[in-house]
Amino acid sequence: MNSLKEAINLIEGGVPKAADVCGVSVRAVYKWLDRNRLPRTEYTGETSYAKKLEAASNGAVSAKNLLELTKTPTEAA
Template identity: 45%
Template sequence: MSTPLQQAIEIIGVKKPTRGIAIVADRCGVSYQAARKWFNAGRLPRTEWTGETRYAEIIEAATDGQITRQQLLSTPARSESATPPGTVVIPVVTPERRAEERRDHERRDDERRDAERRGSRGRASK
């Protein structure tokens, strides 16, 4: 079963994926290797969902609307089991998690400073 991106690349390449990959790479301004990586993964890069790029719009235009931007972006994220062996998965740190880690760090710093003050007072009185 092929994904909307793979279908789009086949449409663009007139049933020849390697040709479609080359055309997509050229129109999107990326290397052939990058476009091949998208084809093999069956999805566009993360930057498409964060709004940093507009590859889906370019590909939709290249297929004359046969595959829409919405279809290209409906491809689900890869599951953990689909991660190739040896791949390092970096977890996403949410702003809430970052704030929690900052509070924990500040609390540990405060506790360390308090312990140092108590220790220096005890030595001064002897």
């Protein structure tokens, strides 16, 4: 898995399902895909979308790997 898009595609139902399980709009998920990253709130602990996506994928997507894949250099520091 090299991108957020690949991870979302591992979820049965794709973007609409990801939006539903995370409680956000489909448009919000498309914004994540455009940026290839989850929102800032995921890295500050305000949300837990990575864990929700992991559950929705039945473990095909690891929350830890998803966060590593999508963080910016600032968040890596």
